[in-house]
Amino acid sequence: MDNGSLGSSVAAKWRKKRGSLIMALHEIQGVKGFVPWEDAVDLAEGMGVPLARIYEVLTFYNFFKLDAPGKAVISVCTGTACYLKGNDKVLEEFKKELGIGEGESTADKMFHLQSVRCVGCCGLAPVCVVNGKTYGRVSPNDVRNILDEWRKKLSEEGE
Amino acid sequence: MADMDLDKRFDIHEIAKNKNAELERFRCSVYCCHSTGCKSSGSDDIIDLLKTAVAEHGLEDQVRIVATGCMGLCAQGPLIRVEIKGQKDVLYKRIEPLIARLIVTEHIVPALKLSEGQNFEVPPFLQEHVLSLELPFFTKQEKVVLKDAGHMDPEDIQEYIARGGYLALEKVLKNMTPAEVIDEIKRSGLRGRGGGGFSTGMKWELASKVPTVDEKFIICNGDEGDPGAYMDRSILEGDPHSVIEGMMIAAYAIGATQGWFYVRAEYPLAVERLDKAIKACKKNRLLGNNIMGTDFSFNIEVRLGAGAFVCGEETALIHSIEGKRGTPRPRPPYPTNKGLWDKPSCVNNVETLGNVPKIILKGADWFSSFGTETSKGTKVFALTGQVEHSGLIEVPMGTTINEIVNEIGGGVPNGKKLKAVQTGGPSGGVIPAEKMDLPVCYEELKKIGSIMGSGGMIVMDDSSNMVNIANFYLDFTVDESCGKCAPCRIGGKQMLLLLEKINKGKGTKQDLADLKRIATAMQKASLCGLGQTAPNPVLSTLRFFENEYLEKLVDAKPAATEEK
Numbered sequence: 001m002d003n004g005s006l007g008s009s010v011a012a013k014w015r016k017k018r019g020s021l022i023m024a025l026h027e028i029q030g031v032k033g034f035v036p037w038e039d040a041v042d043l044a045e046g047m048g049v050p051l052a053r054i055y056e057v058l059t060f061y062n063f064f065k066l067d068a069p070g071k072a073v074i075s076v077c078t079g080t081a082c083y084l085k086g087n088d089k090v091l092e093e094f095k096k097e098l099g100i101g102e103g104e105s106t107a108d109k110m111f112h113l114q115s116v117r118c119v120g121c122c123g124l125a126p127v128c129v130v131n132g133k134t135y136g137r138v139s140p141n142d143v144r145n146i147l148d149e150w151r152k153k154l155s156e157e158g159e
Numbered sequence: 160m161a162d163m164d165l166d167k168r169f170d171i172h173e174i175a176k177n178k179n180a181e182l183e184r185f186r187c188s189v190y191c192c193h194s195t196g197c198k199s200s201g202s203d204d205i206i207d208l209l210k211t212a213v214a215e216h217g218l219e220d221q222v223r224i225v226a227t228g229c230m231g232l233c234a235q236g237p238l239i240r241v242e243i244k245g246q247k248d249v250l251y252k253r254i255e256p257l258i259a260r261l262i263v264t265e266h267i268v269p270a271l272k273l274s275e276g277q278n279f280e281v282p283p284f285l286q287e288h289v290l291s292l293e294l295p296f297f298t299k300q301e302k303v304v305l306k307d308a309g310h311m312d313p314e315d316i317q318e319y320i321a322r323g324g325y326l327a328l329e330k331v332l333k334n335m336t337p338a339e340v341i342d343e344i345k346r347s348g349l350r351g352r353g354g355g356g357f358s359t360g361m362k363w364e365l366a367s368k369v370p371t372v373d374e375k376f377i378i379c380n381g382d383e384g385d386p387g388a389y390m391d392r393s394i395l396e397g398d399p400h401s402v403i404e405g406m407m408i409a410a411y412a413i414g415a416t417q418g419w420f421y422v423r424a425e426y427p428l429a430v431e432r433l434d435k436a437i438k439a440c441k442k443n444r445l446l447g448n449n450i451m452g453t454d455f456s457f458n459i460e461v462r463l464g465a466g467a468f469v470c471g472e473e474t475a476l477i478h479s480i481e482g483k484r485g486t487p488r489p490r491p492p493y494p495t496n497k498g499l500w501d502k503p504s505c506v507n508n509v510e511t512l513g514n515v516p517k518i519i520l521k522g523a524d525w526f527s528s529f530g531t532e533t534s535k536g537t538k539v540f541a542l543t544g545q546v547e548h549s550g551l552i553e554v555p556m557g558t559t560i561n562e563i564v565n566e567i568g569g570g571v572p573n574g575k576k577l578k579a580v581q582t583g584g585p586s587g588g589v590i591p592a593e594k595m596d597l598p599v600c601y602e603e604l605k606k607i608g609s610i611m612g613s614g615g616m617i618v619m620d621d622s623s624n625m626v627n628i629a630n631f632y633l634d635f636t637v638d639e640s641c642g643k644c645a646p647c648r649i650g651g652k653q654m655l656l657l658l659e660k661i662n663k664g665k666g667t668k669q670d671l672a673d674l675k676r677i678a679t680a681m682q683k684a685s686l687c688g689l690g691q692t693a694p695n696p697v698l699s700t701l702r703f704f705e706n707e708y709l710e711k712l713v714d715a716k717p718a719a720t721e722e723k
Contacts, residue, residue: 018500019419021482022465026424049482060484060641061465063424079386080584080617081543083631117468117635119425120389121196122543123233123550132427134199 006031007042015047021057025064033073034065062117069112070105072150075129079118086139087126091115093140094128097147110154111147169444171325178321185223187267189213190240190310193226194396195389195428196233202226205237205259212263222267228308228397231300234549235290240309241266245275252290261285295566296548301529301555303537304513308397313432316439319400325445327516328404331411332453337367340412344515346523348535353380353471353508354583354612355688356534356601359515366413366495366505376504377415378494379406379512380476381422381429384468385584386635388615390539391509393551395422395429398513399436403459405512407450408519410457413505418459421476424466433461468585468639472687473498473506475641486641487687508613510539530556534600539614544581546618547572554599561595564618575620579703583612585632585639586692588699589625608699610692625704626711630658632696636689647690650681654697666712675701 010027014020024047028039035058044051058064076082076091091102094113098106105112121127124136130150135142182188191197191206206226213222230238235252241262242248251262262285270279281289292298311318319325331340345360369375379402383391394402406418422430437459440446448456462480469475470485477499479485498504514536518526527535534556540563543549547569554563560580564570571577579589582599588609590597597603601611619628637651657674660666678694685691701708706717 017460019460019462019480019482022479023462026463026465053483056484057465057482061467063464063466080581080615080631081387081549083386084544084617084619084623116425117384117466118386118388119195120383120392121199121233122387122389122541123196123236124199125543125549127199134195136199 005036005038005042007039007044008046010039011043011046021047021049021054022061025054025058029064032068034068036068068105068109070109071154072110072131073112073114074146075114075116075119077117077119077121077125077127077129078115079122079125081122081125082118082127085125087128089140090126090128090138090143093143094147097143110151171320171329174317174320174443175323178317182223182318182321185221186271187218187222187241187243189222189224189262189267190227190230190242191224192228192230192236192238192309194229194233194393195426196229197236197238198428200236200253202237202254204256205239205254208256208259209239209263212260213267216263216268218267218271221271225312226314227311228313229305229393229551230309231305231552232290232296232548232550238290243267243270243279246270246273246279248292249281250290250292251285251288253288258285258288294548294569296550296552296569299558299562299567300553301537302553303517303526303529304394304401304510304539305397305551305553306517307401308393311398313397313399314435316400316436316443319398323520324400324516325404327519328407328411328445329451330519331408332451332455337412337414340408340519341367343523344412344518347518347526348523348530348533349511349514349518349526350534350601351508352510352514352538352613354586354610356611359507359511362495362505362507363409363412365493366415366503369496369503371414371416371503374417374502375413375415376417376419376499376502377406377410377413378419378421378473378476378480378499378504378506379509380471380473380506381420381426381509382464382471382476383423383426383509383613384471384639385586385613385615387543387617388541388584388613390541390551390614392423392426392429394509394513394539395426395433399429399433400440401516402509402512403433403436403440405515406459406507407445407457408515409505409507409512411455415505416457418457419480419499420459420461421470421480422461422463424463430461430463437461467641468635469641469687469689472689475687476506477504484641486643487689489686510614531598531600533602538599538611540599540616541614542568542616542618544617545571545575545620545623556600557598559595560590560597560599563599563616564595568618571618571620573620575622577618578621578623579619579625581609581617581619581628581696582615583610583692583695584615585636586610586688586695587612587615588695589619589628589703591703608695608702610695625700625707626658626662629697629700630655630662633658633693636693640689640693644684644686644690646681646684647686647693650677650685651690651693653677654681654694658697661708661711664711664713666708667714668712671701671708671712671715
């Protein structure tokens with residue numbers, strides 16, 4: 001998975017465009033799932049931006065991750081519609097089943113659990129998203145099935 | 160000379176004529192909702208299946224399958240709409256693969272065999288999937304911005320042009336001066352749809368008066384961060400070209416040289432469609448130098464947010480595009496004077512720009528015939544929460560909350576009672592059930608302690624506790640506060656601590672008084688809209704549901720019980 005730092009190549013693509021730091025960081029995270037230190041260092045050098053500026057941005061925005069998340073990122077929506085329809089219970093169930101808290105990954109690096117602001121599928125509330133796949137009208141009883149589905153999928157991919 | 164040739168080659172009238180002739184050949188159009196909501200419900204597979212089934216029957220020449228933007232009733236998705244020439248349109252809900260197949264074999268195939276004038280009766284086994292188009296959800300709406308979303312492929316520029324797209328741009332570039340454009344928008348009464356409600360024409364006028372030294376920018380604010388709101392997402396997914404065209408008209412009016420879209424990273428599909436639309440414009444020379452053979456040159460770039468609610472505030476948004484932390488700064492200077500990289504910049508919301516081409520084509524008088532004295536046109540709302548028909552709606556300004564919730568929304572399900580409706584998200588407030596006759600317009604909502612906001616409308620039944628709701632919103636704004644100014648950073652946190660104390664049943668009357676005092680300080684002293692409006696959910700629930708707070712205090716009793 002680790003193909004070495006993307007910092008320099010991404011910097012080369014965005015250096016000449018204005019307002020591109022966040023876009024460059026998106027590109028790195030899009031490939032690696034987070035922004036590794038080495039990539040940030042290379043990006044700083046390639047774009048001629050102080051490393052502190054890059055970390056200032058990385059730590060300000062919720063979207064960016066500094067550590068490798070689990071293979072399946074579970075995002076539980078905590079928007080208002082989902083809140084009203086009881087998504088807090090779904091989140092609790094995920095925590096219980098996985099034995100981790102929000103923003104944490106399981107020890108086997110299989111799952112990462114996070115709560116997110118509105119994903120904009122309020123009509124389907126409560127909603128959770130796993131690696132881009134959206135599950136609507138989720139109840140705490142569905143949690144185990146969702147996890148099993150992804151365990152199966154990930155182990156198949158691993159083989 | 161070369162430019163003139165190109166101008167001819169990309170004549171929008173020619174494109175429209177050819178495309179319409181092509182579409183005219185199909186006897187049946189099947190529109191499949193392909194927005195984030197319905198995609199989540201599995202519309203990708205449904206579309207593939209429909210295409211296969213149509214091909215199996217050799218009907219590709221007569222039936223076209225169109226993946227569209229949002230059709231509105233997201234809770235019932237995936238939705239598909241079957242339109243056959245000379246027959247009644249049928250809308251199907253909750254489509255599963257088997258149902259999709261049956262719609263082809265048992266509806267489309269036999270219906271196409273009928274002779275003209277005969278109407279097709281949907282067979283009984285499909286009836287439970289039919290969604291009546293006579294529902295108030297559909298008949299009570301008035302679609303201006305969302306008119307074409309759900310009726311065309313948002314990824315096909317030719318379809319947009321065939322439906323009258325870029326005619327408004329042509330009209331302003333060839334027949335109107337920038338001042339005339341501004342005047343038309345001013346006369347229409349269009350106001351900012353992002354929540355502030357500032358006159359769009361006035362904003363353009365201010366921006367146009369700032370001299371363009373080297374550059375001037377137009378920025379589209381697509382950082383729709385309110386939880387429970389997805390109007391802008393749906394417009395960008397369903398009709399991206401209308402927003403691009405609106406931006407180009409704005410650019411011409413104010414003399415902007417470059418446009419920027421700032422869109423939430425959480426909306427990948429909207430970003431993808433917008434990117435495709437911009438590429439198609441460039442290919443068709445609707446963006447670039449000498450657009451439509453005139454002196455007008457313009458380009459657009461897209462920048463993504465990264466999950467910060469405060470970036471919806473225009474100065475924070477500008478910092479974010481510049482690649483900095485998204486913190487706001489004091490205004491003035493306003494962005495119209497000193498914006499992106501200190502160049503004059505005009506910031507408009509997605510829905511605002513989406514209205515612009517329609518106003519130009521149909522005129523200010525037409526637009527201002529919708530709405531109230533001070534709030535003109537229509538407004539898109541994301542109607543969600545405990546309501547029967549949850550989805551995306553568009554209504555004329557001045558429609559009452561009652562009409563929206565009980566007629567269009569079909570009321571509160573499960574035999575529960577309506578308690579309140581929340582508008583304006585974390586910056587807004589609640590409207591209690593007894594005030595349901597309130598018309599939605601900027602002034603009335605403000606009077607009652609809420610705001611129009613960007614268009615989230617959340618229905619709550621009698622099982623919701625208002626102290627918890629206030630707690631929920633405050634928790635959100637405290638988390639999203641950028642921390643730059645003390646009133647918001649410290650005030651919000653202190654308010655949250657007091658609320659949590661009250662929620663645990665440990666609060667006192669003094670705590671309630673402190674809560675109000677801090678709220679006032681935040682409203683007056685915070686740097687930007689986030690802090691200034693963060694206390695609104697608390698103040699508004701206190702105003703209408705004070706008893707629910709009093710019930711939780713150790714040293715007070717709710718008013719009603721005291722009277723006994």
